[in-house]
């Protein structure tokens with residue numbers, strides 16, 4: 001009895017195995033990276049829109065959800081690739097994320113890529129191609145294919161500091177036996193279409209879409225969205241929360257780019273200013289400087305910042321003090337409480353610090369006898 | 384008679400001209416707390432830091448502008464301030480770099496992404512602008528800059544250094560509490576009698592230039608001898624800008640100058656002569672190739688930039704393993720991040736990359752010569768073995784050292800002691816206060 005049951009399980013297993021390998025064979029070859037917007041049930045692609053690429057004149061397809069959220073672009077690449085006078089047909093679909101970042105490629109059912117000896121690509125070679133296409137830093141756009149082949153092997157002399165086009169050996173940049181296929185696909189993926197699709201998305205940007213892109217797992221997508229924050233007017237609470245979270249991150253470049261993404265219109269909000277300043281008090285020195293520079297762009301300085309920052313004045317180093325006093329000057333902060341605290345700093349034995357206080361107070365042209373006396377004394381003794 | 388004899392000894396003066404009494408070298412004695420010698424990559428930062436920490440500071444620079452190798456030498460792409468997604472060197476060096484980037488309207492490389500080549504995280508600077516900003520920051524910090532000067536005598540007397548500094552028509556004796564040698568060559572350390580070390584064979588220097596007037600993409604390379612392909616290609620990189628991507632390239636062509644040594648006027652003159660001569664011959668040769676007939680020398684840096692000369696024999700000598708293992712010293716005052724990067728006889732580069740998440744640190748002891756008093760160094764003459772030095776010498780690390788050396792010097796000056804005697808926690812606290820990133824044990 002046990003034997004029969006075991007036999008049945010084995011048979012069913014075998015059938016299952018056959019069935020999946022059959023199905024697998026029928027599936028197209030497809031390699032995809034993490035998408036900017038991973039399609040969830042709500043985002044099932046439903047609409048395909050076409051565009052004409054203004055540079056290449058080819059048709060680009062955009063896949064959108066029924067709610068008009070763009071998901072990805074794709075293009076069919078067909079034609080001959082010839083290496084050493086041997087030619088093969090290329091038939092492949094390449095995908096871009098909505099930010100222009102390479103997403104992946106897919107071969108129509110039954111199609112495969114082959115090398116110059118007609119050997120089909122192995123799994124490893126598809127993986128390698130996928131990785132190479134995703135590496136937009138490869139210098140494959142800088143030289144013609146012929147020039148590329150002429151390049152000497154990687155010479156270490158080229159690598160000192162900066163070299164670019166010469167720093168990689170050609171063998172590392174192409175799939176062996178399929179140099180031209182790699183070159184052509186890399187230039188398709190990383191060529192002008194990349195910018196074209198990115199610009200198409202830019203034209204469709206809404207606050208919701210920007211927020212979706214900011215939620216991408218890929219840092220370059222987040223940065224893409226941050227660099228385009230000006231495309232929308234005003235911040236929704238979600239966008240603001242996303243920005244503040246990024247500013248608080250310990251990834252300098254992300255934080256710096258998120259600060260840059262805030263503009264003077266956003267800074268009309270005193271609440272946003274206050275939130276930024278609460279980050280100032282916790283963050284590192286480089287980001288502190290960037291935050292104060294940003295607040296210089298605000299149309300006014302929130303009263304909460306004026307009060308809170310005043311208490312910080314005596315603890316700051318000279319450069320930070322200078323940054324903050326410049327912010328006050330920019331926003332004409334000349335109230336008694338503030339200048340009284342600054343006047344105390346004239347006593348600081350560090351001349352670099354006291355000089356900053358002096359320069360600020362002189363600039364205010366205050367009519368307060370006590371302060372004038374302090375300034376005169378400072379001028380006499382320390383300048 | 385009077386008129387005639389007068390005419391014989393006095394040159395005839397045109398309207399508006401006046402005769403000047405013969406110049407006598409101006410001699411004076413001045414005092415300061417901190418003396419920084421060398422206003423290069425490290426020294427500029429050291430001087431600003433010392434001034435900002437409230438110390439009277441003099442900066443002697445033998446050239447006419449600040450920045451040293453970063454500006455005068457044309458290596459205007461300091462690295463590396465970020466590693467593995469985090470900022471590892473900040474402070475005054477970073478502030479200066481950022482001010483330059485922002486004023487010039489440049490973009491930073493994407494530090495969030497770990498690059499395929501380390502140099503992509505270097506920051507391309509507008510060098511002339513950098514010199515202006517560096518000078519402004521020094522002056523704002525109250526630093527007394529003395530260009531065109533070089534120390535000729537140095538002596539430690541009664542707890543103070545007496546330094547004779549000679550410049551164009553000046554001879555000044557400077558009495559100071561602490562010296563920071565940022566000459567790159569440990570010249571002042573050597574003059575003070577401290578041991579300095581040097582390899583028998585040093586890495587070549589480079590004279591940096593830029594060419595124009597030809598199009599690499601239409602050159603028929605079969606008609607150009609192979610050894611010239613690199614220089615023609617390297618020079619064209621600027622043309623490959625694309626707006627949608629990060630770009631950190633600067634045109635950077637150079638000729639190697641074997642044995643280049645910037646320690647003395649005589650050796651640096653030789654290095655300049657040789658570099659310029661090599662370049663001139665190169666230009667003449669390149670112009671004979673088809674497609675290069677209109678080739679032009681578009682830019683040439685003022686002097687041959689030097690990679691390696693002397694290093695001090697410090698209280699601690701950093702070795703390659705310290706560097707590549709990312710050892711965090713108890714007295715670590717700055718990070719450093721670069722591959723081991725040794726140019727061998729100008730023919731190849733030995734490179735060894737740091738493993739993921741590894742960042743090196745620099746101990747304060749490596750900035751203090753053995754048996755020294757009131758003396759520090761910062762920059763590429765840091766005490767280290769040759770391989771460690773090949774990575775430590777990069778600019779962000781030099782800036783980090785400059786800031787740290789200044790903080791240690793200022794504290795030592797205020798307390799009337801030598802830098803090695805200062806409580807290291809005080810050094811670290813003051814560094815942090817001034818925005819530096821101080822390595823911490825994991």
Ligand SMILES: Cc1cc2nc3c(=O)[nH]c(=O)nc-3n(C[C@H](O)[C@H](O)[C@H](O)COP(=O)(O)OP(=O)(O)OC[C@H]3O[C@@H](n4cnc5c(N)ncnc54)[C@H](O)[C@@H]3O)c2cc1C
Pocket residue numbers: 160161162420421422423424425426443444445446449450451452453456458460461462463505532533534565566567570588589646688689690761762763764776777778779781
């Ligand atoms: C060709 C080349 C390529 C490099 N590539 C890179 C790179 O890609 N990235 C990177 O980060 N680093 C690079 N480096 C390394 C780095 O630039 C240097 O190691 C670093 O700038 C040295 O800094 P420093 O302050 O020690 O010396 P320097 O910057 O050379 O400063 C020394 C200063 O002292 C002055 N001086 C010297 N002697 C005297 C004296 N007797 N009296 C008064 N003043 C004096 C000099 O005029 C100069 O201004 C490169 C170096 C070279 C040469």
